[in-house]
Amino acid sequence: xxxxxxxxxxxxxxxxxxxxxxxxxxxxxxxxxxxxxxxxxxxxxxxxxxxxxxxxxxxxxxxxxxxxxxxxxxxxxxxxxxxxxxxxxxxxxxxxxxxxxxxxxxxxxxxxxxxxxxxxxxxxxxxxxxxxxxxxxxxxxxxxxxxxxxxxxxxxxxxxxxxxxxxxxxxxxxxxxxxxxxxxxxxxxxxxxxxxxxxxxxxxxxxxxxxxxxxxxxxxxxxxxxxxxxxxxxxxxxxxxxxxxxxxxxxxxxxxxxxxxxxxxxxxxxxxxxxxxxxxxxxxxxxxxxxxxxxxxxxxxxxxxxxxxxxxxxxxxxxxxxxxxxxxx
Numbered sequence: 001x002x003x004x005x006x007x008x009x010x011x012x013x014x015x016x017x018x019x020x021x022x023x024x025x026x027x028x029x030x031x032x033x034x035x036x037x038x039x040x041x042x043x044x045x046x047x048x049x050x051x052x053x054x055x056x057x058x059x060x061x062x063x064x065x066x067x068x069x070x071x072x073x074x075x076x077x078x079x080x081x082x083x084x085x086x087x088x089x090x091x092x093x094x095x096x097x098x099x100x101x102x103x104x105x106x107x108x109x110x111x112x113x114x115x116x117x118x119x120x121x122x123x124x125x126x127x128x129x130x131x132x133x134x135x136x137x138x139x140x141x142x143x144x145x146x147x148x149x150x151x152x153x154x155x156x157x158x159x160x161x162x163x164x165x166x167x168x169x170x171x172x173x174x175x176x177x178x179x180x181x182x183x184x185x186x187x188x189x190x191x192x193x194x195x196x197x198x199x200x201x202x203x204x205x206x207x208x209x210x211x212x213x214x215x216x217x218x219x220x221x222x223x224x225x226x227x228x229x230x231x232x233x234x235x236x237x238x239x240x241x242x243x244x245x246x247x248x249x250x251x252x253x254x255x256x257x258x259x260x261x262x263x264x265x266x267x268x269x270x271x272x273x274x275x276x277x278x279x280x281x282x283x284x285x286x287x288x289x290x291x292x293x294x295x296x297x298x299x300x301x302x303x304x305x306x307x308x309x310x311x312x313x314x315x316x317x318x319x320x321x322x323x324x325x326x327x328x329x
Contacts, residue, residue, distance in 0.1 A: 005103025009166035017108030052239030065255035067187030072118020081123035088115035145192030152188035179256035239304025
């Protein structure tokens with residue numbers, strides 16, 4: 001659901017940047033107060049995992065469309081909503097700048113649509129209330145599915161509102177929303193099932209890693225180090241291997257744009273759009289997750305691994321910076 005810049009007007013984009021920046025700034029404040037260096041390996045590997053998982057598009061049968069994991073609820077359930085939101089910002093920033101996935105002008109929109117609802121609505125209003133009396137596989141699965149569906153529906157509807165206030169006449173609101181909501185309902189269900197599998201695994205082997213669960217008897221089957229190693233291995237397999245079999249169908253947003261406008265690739269003219277395109281062209285070392293001017297599967301695998309490392313590295317750097325500023329204060 002990465003919006004391209006042509007889907008949003010500069011004024012609307014600026015407003016969404018402000019909203020996302022405000023949420024991000026408050027999250028930094030909260031995480032800095034609670035910063036625990038011992039949680040950094042888990043935070044880094046989960047951030048890398050979500051980046052790699054987002055590269056795997058799965059086909060939505062009978063639609064000619066595909067979807068991929070958003071991961072915001074997953075990160076909120078492990079890291080907490082505030083740290084999860086900051087990790088999602090890092091993921092989206094790496095995708096935007098290094099791989100030109102999502103427009104730079106639309107980055108504020110993408111952070112809000114893909115991270116805000118999953119982390120804060122999904123984390124605080126769905127995940128934590130359902131886990132307050134203790135966790136079980138059934139409750140984790142239910143919270144994952146309900147949370148993913150609800151927050152993805154909110155994100156999809158936000159996309160349609162952002163194009164509406166931007167005056168994108170190629171996307172009539174009724175036609176656009178009629179395409180966006182049903183396809184993202186199915187994608188949300190799929191994301192919920194994937195999220196449930198991952199969180200049930202974490203709960204089985206290292207329940208202390210999950211956020212918002214009342215203290216349970218220590219029954220970890222694996223150490224934190226072994227759990228992190230397993231998740232890191234899955235991340236490498238997903239980013240470097242499974243990304244090669246990703247669906248070629250357009251994702252839910254592209255599919256909906258094509259249904260509403262008759263063309264999946266809308267364009268926009270103006271100095272702002274030209275400037276942000278030039279910046280992305282300079283920063284995108286692997287545009288569209290491939291080597292420049294080279295059609296090779298190796299580029300996709302390389303992108304998956306490099307992107308995962310970059311997202312994890314950004315997470316570690318941010319955590320180190322916050323722990324240092326916490327000590328100074």
